[in-house]
Structures are given as structure tokens and as C-alpha cells.
Amino acid sequence: MTQEVLILPGDGIGPEITAEAVKVLVALKASDNLDINTTEDLVGGAAYDVHGVPLADETMAKAHAADAVLLGAVGGYKWESLDISVRPEKGLLRLRSEMQLFANLRPAFLYPQLADASTLKPEVVAGLDILIVRELTGGIYFGQPRGVRTLENGERQGYNTYVYSESEIKRIAHVAFQAAMKRNKKLTSVDKANVLEVTELWREVVDQIAPEYPEVEVNHMYVDNAAMQLVLNPKQFDVMVTGNMFGDILSDEASMLTGSIGMLASASLDANNKGMYEPSHGSAPDIAGQNLANPLATILSAAMMLRYSLGREDLAVKIETAVGKVLDQGLRTGDIFSDGMTRVSCSEMGDAVVAAL
Amino acid sequence: MTQEVLILPGDGIGPEITAEAVKVLVALKASDNLDINTTEDLVGGAAYDVHGVPLADETMAKAHAADAVLLGAVGGYKWESLDISVRPEKGLLRLRSEMQLFANLRPAFLYPQLADASTLKPEVVAGLDILIVRELTGGIYFGQPRGVRTLENGERQGYNTYVYSESEIKRIAHVAFQAAMKRNKKLTSVDKANVLEVTELWREVVDQIAPEYPEVEVNHMYVDNAAMQLVLNPKQFDVMVTGNMFGDILSDEASMLTGSIGMLASASLDANNKGMYEPSHGSAPDIAGQNLANPLATILSAAMMLRYSLGREDLAVKIETAVGKVLDQGLRTGDIFSDGMTRVSCSEMGDAVVAAL
Ligand SMILES: CC(C)[C@H](C(=O)O)[C@@H](O)C(=O)O
Ligand SMILES: CC(C)[C@H](C(=O)O)[C@@H](O)C(=O)O
Numbered sequence: 001m002t003q004e005v006l007i008l009p010g011d012g013i014g015p016e017i018t019a020e021a022v023k024v025l026v027a028l029k030a031s032d033n034l035d036i037n038t039t040e041d042l043v044g045g046a047a048y049d050v051h052g053v054p055l056a057d058e059t060m061a062k063a064h065a066a067d068a069v070l071l072g073a074v075g076g077y078k079w080e081s082l083d084i085s086v087r088p089e090k091g092l093l094r095l096r097s098e099m100q101l102f103a104n105l106r107p108a109f110l111y112p113q114l115a116d117a118s119t120l121k122p123e124v125v126a127g128l129d130i131l132i133v134r135e136l137t138g139g140i141y142f143g144q145p146r147g148v149r150t151l152e153n154g155e156r157q158g159y160n161t162y163v164y165s166e167s168e169i170k171r172i173a174h175v176a177f178q179a180a181m182k183r184n185k186k187l188t189s190v191d192k193a194n195v196l197e198v199t200e201l202w203r204e205v206v207d208q209i210a211p212e213y214p215e216v217e218v219n220h221m222y223v224d225n226a227a228m229q230l231v232l233n234p235k236q237f238d239v240m241v242t243g244n245m246f247g248d249i250l251s252d253e254a255s256m257l258t259g260s261i262g263m264l265a266s267a268s269l270d271a272n273n274k275g276m277y278e279p280s281h282g283s284a285p286d287i288a289g290q291n292l293a294n295p296l297a298t299i300l301s302a303a304m305m306l307r308y309s310l311g312r313e314d315l316a317v318k319i320e321t322a323v324g325k326v327l328d329q330g331l332r333t334g335d336i337f338s339d340g341m342t343r344v345s346c347s348e349m350g351d352a353v354v355a356a357l
Numbered sequence: 358m359t360q361e362v363l364i365l366p367g368d369g370i371g372p373e374i375t376a377e378a379v380k381v382l383v384a385l386k387a388s389d390n391l392d393i394n395t396t397e398d399l400v401g402g403a404a405y406d407v408h409g410v411p412l413a414d415e416t417m418a419k420a421h422a423a424d425a426v427l428l429g430a431v432g433g434y435k436w437e438s439l440d441i442s443v444r445p446e447k448g449l450l451r452l453r454s455e456m457q458l459f460a461n462l463r464p465a466f467l468y469p470q471l472a473d474a475s476t477l478k479p480e481v482v483a484g485l486d487i488l489i490v491r492e493l494t495g496g497i498y499f500g501q502p503r504g505v506r507t508l509e510n511g512e513r514q515g516y517n518t519y520v521y522s523e524s525e526i527k528r529i530a531h532v533a534f535q536a537a538m539k540r541n542k543k544l545t546s547v548d549k550a551n552v553l554e555v556t557e558l559w560r561e562v563v564d565q566i567a568p569e570y571p572e573v574e575v576n577h578m579y580v581d582n583a584a585m586q587l588v589l590n591p592k593q594f595d596v597m598v599t600g601n602m603f604g605d606i607l608s609d610e611a612s613m614l615t616g617s618i619g620m621l622a623s624a625s626l627d628a629n630n631k632g633m634y635e636p637s638h639g640s641a642p643d644i645a646g647q648n649l650a651n652p653l654a655t656i657l658s659a660a661m662m663l664r665y666s667l668g669r670e671d672l673a674v675k676i677e678t679a680v681g682k683v684l685d686q687g688l689r690t691g692d693i694f695s696d697g698m699t700r701v702s703c704s705e706m707g708d709a710v711v712a713a714l
Contacts, residue, residue, distance in 0.1 A: 075551065089551045119481045119588055140519060140553065147554050157522040158555030162497060165514040192602070194432065194446045196497065197504050198515030225639075227584065227610040228618070231476055245549070249606060253584040261585070282582075 003036045003310055006066040008043040008059070008095075011079075011088055012283025013293035013346075014072025020295035020350025021070060021302040024322075027354045028315055036310065039066075043095070044074030044088030044283075054091030063095055068309035069276040070302055071095075073283035088283075096136050101268035101276055102168070103175040104136040104247065105304075108254035108264065113327035117259030117336050120231075130237045130254050131183065133176040134247025136268055138168045141244045162198050164243060169205040171271070176241035177213040186238035187218045190226045190246055202243065223250070230254055255280050262294030262335040265301040267308055275309045277301040287334075291345045294333040296323055299353055322356035329356075360393045360667055363423040365400040365416070365452075368436075368445055369640025370650035370703075371429025377652035377707025378427060378659040381679075384711045385672055393667065396423075400452070401431030401445035401640075411448030420452055425666035426633040427659055428452075430640035445640075453493050458625035458633055459525070460532040461493040461604065462661075465611035465621065470684040474616030474693050477591075487594045487611050488540065490533040491604025493625055495525045498601045519555050521600065526562040528628070533598035534570040543595035544575045547583045547603055559600065580607070587611055612637050619651030619692040622658040624665055632666045634658040644691075648702040651690040653680055656710055679713035686713075 007022060009015040028034040041059045048054045054074070063069050074088040084090070095101070110118065110128040118125045143161030151157050173189070180187040189206045191199035203220055210218045221229065223246045229236060230250065234257050242250060255261045264280040279297030287293055300323060307316035331352050332341040344352065364379060366372040385391040398416045405411045411431070420426050431445040441447070452458070467475065467485040475482045500518030508514050530546075537544040546563045548556035560577050567575050578586065580603045586593060587607065591614050599607060612618045621637035636654030644650060657680060664673035688709050689698040701709065 084551070084554055084557050087551055093552070119477050119590075121476055121478055124476045143516070148558055151522060155523040156558060157520060158553075158558035159500070159518060159520040160553045160555045161516055161518055163514060163516040165508060166512040192605075194441070194444055195450070196515075196517045197441055198517045200441050201505055201513060201515035224605045224609040227606045228613040231588070231610060231613040233476075246606075248549075248581045249584045249603075252581040253588060253610065256585040256588040 001035070003067040004065065005036050005038045005305070006062050006069045007038050007040045008069060008071040009040065009046070010044040010072040010074040010283065011046055011076045012073055012285040012288040014074070014283055016289070016291060016293050016346050017279065017295040017298040018070060018072040020346060021298040023350045024299050024319060024353055024357070025302055027357055028318070031357065032315055032318070034312065034315060043071065043091045045076055045079040047091055048079060048082070048086060048088060053086060054088050055094045060094065060098060063099060068274065068305045069095065070305060071276055071278040072298065073279065073281065075283050076285035078285070093141065095276060096268060097142060099274070099276065100137060100270045102135060102137040102172060103269045104134040105179070105267045105269070106132040106134060106251040106255065106264070106280055108132065108251070108258055110258045111260055111263055111327060114260045114263065114336055116338055118257060119259060120257055125234060125257055128234055128258060130234065131179055131239045132247060132251040132254055133172065133179060133239060133241040134251055135168065135172040135243050138164055139244030162196065162245070164198050164202060166201065166205050169202050170209060173206050173209045173241060176239055177209060177216055180216045180239040181213060184238040185216050187216050188226070188237055188240045189218065189220050190223050190240055190242035190250065191220065192223050193220070194222060199243070206241070226250055227253060230257060251280065260336050261297070262333065263296050263300065265297055265304050267301070267304045269308060273308050275305065277305040291347055292334055293346045294335050295346050295350050299323065299350070318357060319353070322353050325356040326352045358392070360424040361422065362393050362395045362662070363419050363426045364395050364397045365426060365428040366397065366403070367401040367429040367431040367640065368403055368433045369430055369642040369645040371431070371640055373646070373648060373650050373703050374636065374652040374655040375427060375429040377703060378655040380707045381656050381676060381710055381714070382659060384714055385675070388714065389672055389675070391669065391672060400428065400448045402433055402436040404448055405436060405439070405443060405445060410443060411445050412451045417451065417455060420456060424631065425662045426452065427662060428633055428635040429655065430636065430638070432640050433642035450498065452633060453625060454499060456631070456633065457494060457627045459492060459494040460529060460626045461491040462536070462624045462626070463489040463491060463608040463612065463621070463637055465489065465608070465615055467615045468617060468620060468684060471617045471620065471693055473695055475614060476616060477614055482591060482614055485591055485615060487591065488536055488596045489604060489608040489611055490529065490536060490596060490598040491608055492525065492529040492600050495521055496601030519553065519602070521555050521559060523558065523562050526559050527566060530563050530566045530598060533596055534566060534573055537573045537596040538570060541595040542573045544573050545583070545594055545597045546575065546577050547580050547597055547599035547607065548577065549580050550577070551579060556600070563598070583607055584610060587614060608637065617693050619690065620653050620657065622654055622661050624658070624661045626665060630665050632662065634662040648704055649691055650703045651692050652703050652707050656680065656707070675714060676710070679710050682713040683709045
């Protein structure tokens with residue numbers, strides 16, 4: 001049966017990078033019996049400009065109906081003065097929430113071919129391979145009450161609520177333990193249990209689950225220390241699990257350690273492995289429309305989609321292998337360029353991956 | 358008139374490192390007419406073990422009465438299973454809150470003598486000099502309501518409240534702008550205004566204040582991007598201002614970029630420059646009691662105390678110069694040791710600073 005893939009290019013470099021990923025998928029339809037149908041729609045600022053909202057209800061319905069969603073990126077200067085309720089980011093948050101994509105997997109992996117791209121010393125990052133498991137549908141991103149109120153003295157006060165229930169913590173902890181079982185069996189749970197009650201509960205629940213995975217070595221780390229340890233000794237980590245906001249911060253920090261955020265994919269999954277896939281980087285409005293962006297993170301996100309949601313591990317591996325080949329060929333977009341390499345555009349990089357499949 | 362300094366050594370390496378700072382202060386009393394009286398008291402786990410609370414009311418009263426407080430560090434494995442309300446950290450939080458120390462200044466400075474200690478490539482961090490201004494008495498650290506409740510379905514839910522009023526944001530923004538005026542006149546305000554209403558207000562208030570400091574170049578950055586930019590290009594920053602929790606995370610990350618967190622001081626000030634001073638690092642229970650810790654961050658915190666709260670800029674400079682000298686002499690505690698240097702203990706380092714005064 002034909003599987004439905006919804007493509008949401010979004011803003012900034014989003015359209016350019018998703019176009020290259022679609023190119024790869026189209027090639028696989030022809031060469032490898034990939035039986036998918038792709039449809040495109042708007043999200044983020046692009047949707048706001050047309051519909052006045054960053055995600056139209058029809059688009060939401062298409063996402064529900066699809067087997068997987070591939071998203072580029074949302075946001076940009078143009079929409080920064082909009083009210084928070086209609087910002088481009090809200091479109092992304094609505095997708096995550098309504099599709100119940102609670103498990104966000106963000107690998108921070110150092111490509112051996114790009115060892116020199118990191119700002120960290122080679123010996124500190126060589127072989128770096130961290131998987132951050134971020135809770136994505138709860139925490140302070142979605143907590144109620146929230147808003148801005150006027151106090152009795154006439155001044156305004158902004159407020160948000162950081163909230164997690166036991167069941168929310170349990171299900172993301174299980175995802176993280178299972179991921180650790182498939183990797184090096186080390187799990188670091190990150191919280192601020194010395195200050196925040198919500199994360200005290202987080203720590204307690206992770207400890208309750210731990211005996212179900214006796215082979216996994218678990219440790220707990222405060223978020224400030226985790227931010228520090230990622231710089232001091234990142235190779236101590238295998239899988240990290242944390243809430244929505246700490247995960248936002250630490251996954252960006254971790255991915256930048258590799259020096260190649262333009263290479264890093266992500267998956268956001270629901271309880272049945274239906275998912276949304278997007279590059280770890282943002283919409284980079286400064287280089288949008290110039291055919292300069294690195295499409296590999298999006299192409300690798302398409303690979304994750306084939307693996308987790310579309311049951312085609314074979315094609316996921318095929319794409320990942322092809323990406324390795326183009327790196328071996330010395331092809332580099334500007335973000336990962338170094339002396340002696342061949343500088344290519346976004347579309348040339350996509351073409352090269354197709355050729356290497 | 359004799360000024361009163363309350364010494365709160367705290368836990369872990371706290372007693373060792375504060376002892377060395379006191380050594381320096383005592384030397385200055387003799388040599389430079391430093392007219393202070395020091396008293397010692399308990400905080401953190403050390404206080405809990407004696408009083409059943411991490412800060413006794415009598416100690417709180419002494420802190421109020423003192424002209425300045427010098428604190429070592431709090432916390433450790435021993436007290437990690439205690440309820441959040443009596444944890445060692447709560448003693449520190451009570452001091453910050455009741456003394457109204459809303460302005461936390463955390464320099465992240467690369468000592469030229471320790472250029473090689475960083476895990477980042479030398480060209481990325483050479484000359485690094487960032488001042489993080491962290492709001493310290495508000496935000497999610499102190500927001501109400503907070504706790505753990507039982508939902509109708511019987512499961513527990515933890516919750517905390519991230520809250521800032523306009524006046525809280527204004528006063529910390531002024532501190533940051535004024536600090537920027539004395540430095541390179543660049544201010545980066547860090548928020549998550551694309552998701553959290555409380556930080557949307559933060560951004561708005563910072564923009565309101567900005568015209569009062571026309572010489573300062575202000576920019577806004579999302580916290581996830583800031584965590585990334587600190588790794589990618591830390592030298593783009595001069596002063597950073599942010600809320601309590603983001604400041605906790607980013608200041609630890611930034612200080613670790615220098616590779617010498619054992620060297621970094623901090624000041625926490627109220628509206629009248631009364632303050633509490635502490636090293637940026639923690640209580641390091643793993644090396645406590647072994648005379649291995651680096652006392653320089655605490656000694657440099659004493660220097661900040663002389664500068665901001667005790668009106669003795671001359672002696673602050675004298676201490677800072679002495680610290681430069683011992684580094685030039687090649688003296689190193691274990692945390693900053695490298696080949697060819699002379700390894701010294703905590704107390705030897707303190708002695709060396711006194712000798713170099
Ligand atoms: C765009 C923004 C809402 C989003 C987030 O904060 O989750 C982004 O930073 C991310 O990490 O995917
Ligand atoms: C000990 C802890 C409560 C404290 C904090 O989170 O503020 C510490 O991490 C710090 O940064 O001073």
C-alpha cells in the first residue's frame with residue numbers, strides 16, 4: 001500500500017533543503033520500489049502569510065492522515081514581532097502536540113570526515129556519538145497557566161508553567177532506556193532536582209523505571225553541570241534524556257560540538273512510531289534562497305523517516321551510505337567547507353547524494 | 358569603621374578554599390589597613406547536619422548584619438536524597454532571596470597563562486572575556502505555585518512557575534547595560550521569546566530600557582542558539598543578560614569554555630552593592646578534604662568583594678595581580694595543571710598568593 005508523506009518546507013532555507021530530500025526520495029521510488037506519495041503544504045511564516053495562522057487546520061488534518069511528515073524549518077526575522085500565538089514556531093509546536101510526538105531523538109554525531117569542523121580540540125570530540133532523547137509534548141512549552149497579567153501595582157508580569165506528570169516522564173524514560181539498550185547502555189538523565197520540584201519527580205520516576213533495564217547504567221546530572229560536561233568531556237555521554245526545555249538547550253549545544261549541525265537529523269515520534277522528521281538546525285534566513293544551505297541534515301532526516309516510520313531500514317542505510325560517499329568525495333557546502341575540499345551548492349549536494357545512492 | 362564579613366565555608370571543598378581566601382584577607386589586614394572583622398558560620402549540608410535546616414535563622418540574621426558574605430560551596434552526595442525544602446542548596450537560595458541579591462555577575466575569562474586548559478581550540482577562545490549577568494532572586498527558582506500534586510486519575514504531577522515582573526526585568530537590565538558601558542558596549546539578552554510568554558515580556562522590557570544606553574549595541578538571542586553560539590564563536594559576546602535558570606546553565610557552559618572554572622569568581626549584589634561572593638564552581642565532594650582544590654576562584658571572589666562591597670578597589674587589584682604572579686610562576690593545582698608546571702596543593706596556592714601580594 002502506498003504510504004503518504006507530507007512535506008512541509010517551511011521558511012528560510014526550508015524549501016531548498018526539503019527539495020533536495022524529495023529528490024532523494026523520488027530517486028528511491030524509481031530505483032528501489034519505494035512506494036510513497038508525497039504532498040506539500042505550508043507551515044510557519046509561509047503559512048501565516050497565506051492563512052494568517054502558522055498551521056492551517058487542513059494542513060493539520062493532512063499531517064494526521066499521513067504516515068510521516070518531513071519538515072524543513074520555521075521562523076525568521078520577518079515574523080519576529082508577531083504575537084507568540086501566531087508565530088511560525090507555533091505551527092511546529094501544534095504539529096508536535098496534536099500528533100503526540102513526545103519522543104524527540106537528536107543524534108549528535110561527529111562525522112570522521114568532518115573531524116576538523118568542530119571548535120573543540122580533535123582529541124576531545126573524536127568519535128563523539130551522543131543521542132539526546134528530548135520530551136517534546138510537555139514541560140514548560142505546553143504548561144498551563146501561561147501568559148502576561150497585570151499585577152495590583154499596575155505592572156505586568158509574565159508567567160509560564162513547567163509541568164510533568166508521572167506518565168509523561170515514564171513513557172519518555174522508556175524510549176531512552178530502549179535506545180540505550182541498542183547503543184552503549186549508558187543513560188544520563190538531566191534535571192534540576194536540587195531546585196525544581198517538577199524535576200525532582202522526573203528523577204524519582206526515572207529511578208523507578210531503571211530496574212526494568214538492569215543492563216543500562218543510569219546516572220543523574222543537574223542541567224548546569226550537563227551543559228558544562230558537554231564542553232569538558234562530551235565523550236562520557238551515550239544517551240541523554242531530559243525534558244522539553246533542557247532538551248532544546250542541550251541538544252543544540254551538543255550538536256554544535258560536532259561542528260556540523262548542518263549534518264544532524266532528528267526524529268519526533270509518537271507511541272506508534274509515526275513521526276515528523278526535521279534537520280536539527282534552524283531556518284537560517286540570512287542565507288535563504290541562495291542555494292548555499294547544507295541539505296544533508298534534511299536528507300538524513302528522510303533516512304530516519306524511512307527507518308522509523310516507513311519500515312524501510314534498507315533505504316535508510318542506503319541514504320546514509322550515500323552521504324558518507326559524498327563526504328569521502330570531498331564535497332562540502334559552505335558550513336562544513338575546509339581547505340582542499342570541493343565547495344558545492346545545496347542542489348549540487350542533493351544531486352551528488354542521488355548519484356551516490 | 359570596621360566592616361563585617363561573614364564567612365560561610367559550606368560543604369565539600371568549601372572549608373578548604375575559604376580558608377585560603379581568609380588567609381589572604383588576614384594578610385591584607387596586617388599589610389594594608391584592611392579594617393574588617395570576619396566571623397564564620399554554617400550553611401548548606403554542614404548547617405543541616407547541626408540545625409536540621411540548611412541555613413539557621415541566626416545565620417540569616419548575621420548575613421543581614423554583615424557588610425558582605427564570602428561563601429565557599431554547598432551540596433554533596435550525602436544530602437542528595439533529602440527533600441528539596443531542606444537540601445543544602447536551599448540555604449544558598451534563602452541567602453540570595455532574603456538579602457535581595459538579584460544581580461549575579463559571572464565573568465568567564467580566559468587567563469592567558471591557562472590558554473591551553475580549554476577543550477576548545479586556542480584560536481576560538483584566545484582572549485575570551487564574557488560577563489554573564491544572571492537574575493538571581495526571581496524566575497522559576499522562586500516562582501509560585503510549585504510542588505507535586507495528585508491528579509484526578511491518581512498519578513502525580515510536578516509543577517514550577519517561571520515568572521518575571523517588569524520591575525524585576527528592568528533592574529537586572531540596568532545592571533547589565535551599566536556593566537556593558539564599562540566594557541565593550543555590547544549586550545546580548547537571552548530568552549526564549551518564541552515559545553515562553555514570560556520571556557516575551559523580558560525581551561520587550563530590555564528593548565524599552567535600551568534607549569537609555571544609546572552607546573550599547575543590544576541583540577536578542579534564543580537560549581538554544583546562545584548555548585550553540587557559546588561553542589561556535591564565544592568571542593562574539595561581551596555582556597550577556599538572562600534570567601535565573603538560563604543564567605545558571607549558560608554561565609556554567611561559558612565558564613567551562615575557559616577550561617579553568619577553578620579560577621572563576623562571582624558576585625551577587627543587591628541594589629546597594631551589598632553582596633555575597635562565591636566561586637563559580639561547586640562543592641566537588643569527590644576531592645573534598647584532600648587539600649587538592651583550587652582556591653583561586655574563592656580568593657578572586659574575595660577580590661570582587663573588596664571591589665564592590667568594601668570600597669577597596671586598591672586591594673582587589675592587589676589580589677588579582679598576585680594571582681597573575683603565581684600563575685606566571687607556574688604554580689598549578691590539579692584542575693589547571695599541565696606539563697612543565699609546578700603542582701601545588703590548595704594551601705600552598707593560598708600561601709603563594711599571600712607571598713605575592
Ligand atoms: C523553533 C523552536 C520552537 C524549536 C523549539 O524550541 O523546540 C526549535 O528550537 C527546536 O529545537 O526544534
Ligand atoms: C547550587 C545551586 C542551587 C546553584 C543554582 O542553581 O543557582 C548553582 O548551580 C549556582 O549556579 O550557583
